[in-house]
Amino acid sequence: MKDMHVHLEYADYTFEWIDRFVAQAVKMDIDTLCLVEHSHQFTDFAPMYTGISQYSEFQNWWYYKKNFRQLKEYTDFITEARKREYPIRLLFGLEVCYFNGQEELIEKNIRAFDYDHIIGSVHWMDGFGFDLNRDAWQGLDVDTQYRRHFEIMEGLIECELFDVVGHPDSLKLFGHKPGYDLNPTYDRIASLMKKHDIAAEQNGGVHLKLPEIELGMAPDFLAAVKRHGVRIITSSDAHRPEHVGMNVKELVETL
Numbered sequence: 001m002k003d004m005h006v007h008l009e010y011a012d013y014t015f016e017w018i019d020r021f022v023a024q025a026v027k028m029d030i031d032t033l034c035l036v037e038h039s040h041q042f043t044d045f046a047p048m049y050t051g052i053s054q055y056s057e058f059q060n061w062w063y064y065k066k067n068f069r070q071l072k073e074y075t076d077f078i079t080e081a082r083k084r085e086y087p088i089r090l091l092f093g094l095e096v097c098y099f100n101g102q103e104e105l106i107e108k109n110i111r112a113f114d115y116d117h118i119i120g121s122v123h124w125m126d127g128f129g130f131d132l133n134r135d136a137w138q139g140l141d142v143d144t145q146y147r148r149h150f151e152i153m154e155g156l157i158e159c160e161l162f163d164v165v166g167h168p169d170s171l172k173l174f175g176h177k178p179g180y181d182l183n184p185t186y187d188r189i190a191s192l193m194k195k196h197d198i199a200a201e202q203n204g205g206v207h208l209k210l211p212e213i214e215l216g217m218a219p220d221f222l223a224a225v226k227r228h229g230v231r232i233i234t235s236s237d238a239h240r241p242e243h244v245g246m247n248v249k250e251l252v253e254t255l
């Protein structure tokens with residue numbers, strides 16, 4: 001089984017830290033583990049985030065509270081980590097926040113190193129970070145947010161910079177459901193994924209945070225992705241070693 005989306009970000013880059021993730025992967029029957037880091041923690045991506053810190057005081061606080069790193073710190077670490085041996089296949093990549101119009105900066109940063117795997121994720125919609133807290137949704141029209149979310153996702157797919165679309169329907173994480181039928185949207189997104197040869201992610205992160213939300217993509221979305229023959233990858237979206245491989249067996253079973 002593969003767990004293709006795991007974050008190291010809560011500690012310094014050390015071999016001891018990655019060994020804890022690898023040990024848990026072995027325990028959970030994961031044979032391929034991909035460590036990805038969020039683009040938002042690297043100064044190299046900072047110009048993309050101006051709009052999000054201007055959107056609200058909360059987002060400004062959220063963005064600036066972190067310990068920023070430079071991509072070079074991460075890529076130097078990858079270079080050293082790749083020289084070691086592991087009992088499983090260990091890959092290194094990035095989870096990049098996709099913003100319409102920032103393709104040039106994204107391309108420059110991801111082409112500057114030979115990452116194994118690049119996930120493109122919609123986390124922001126015209127400045128709004130939909131997955132940060134439930135209160136931020138107050139006063140927003142859910143249908144409008146859904147339409148915009150998938151519109152932005154089309155740009156993510158069409159720019160062909162990414163290997164996979166991260167958690168493609170994580171917009172549901174606080175339980176918001178649109179008042180219109182999503183099936184035509186699922187079909188359009190799935191056909192675009194196929195056309196541009198990008199994988200869809202069956203990601204357990206939302207379910208891990210809020211167990212009342214279904215595991216992975218909505219069943220109709222998953223069905224559309226399968227119908228179009230899109231590649232599907234599985235991932236826990238773990239941010240701590242003890243969450244590596246969490247729900248991956250169940251995600252594999254959905255395929």
Ligand SMILES: [Zn+2]
Pocket residue numbers: 095121123166167
């Ligand atoms: Zn994400």
Ligand SMILES: [Zn+2]
Pocket residue numbers: 005007095237
């Ligand atoms: Zn993630």
